[in-house]
Amino acid sequence: MSTAVKMDEDAKSKLEELQxxxxxxxxxxxxxxxxxxxxxQSAVDSRAEFVDSFRDGTTALNETELEEFNQGTIASGVxxxxDDIDDVLYG
Known part of the structure; x- marks a missing residue:
């Protein structure tokens, strides 16, 4: 079964260039x-990367970046x- 897909002229041109x-x-x-x-199929094989390409701004941190971030955090013991957070933020 074949289905028509609409695309703009730029996309059509790039498809023809690839071809x-x-x-x-x-x-x-x-x-x-x-x-x-x-x-x-290529997009499906690297699905997470493909989906991330549609995000606005920066993407999620990778494992190394998460470890670096967590190294800078400390537990205060309290x-x-x-409710405490709401009191501080909203008075």
Missing amino acids: AEIRLKTGKKVTQQEVLSTLI ETSE
Whole structure:
């Protein structure tokens, strides 16, 4: 089953460029559908990175960055309740 996908002229142009480059570098003629299918599979294989590419601003910290952040934290030994925090923030 085939379904039409709408895309703007810039995306269409880039798809055609990829298609041409594949043919030029591999000698294999591929359809735009094959190119899109391969791109989708590539995105699925690296799903987390692909999803993160749509985030605004910075992405979540990696393990090393989390460890560095946590090294700078200390425990004061005093338990703080949500009510205590609300009192400080909102008076």
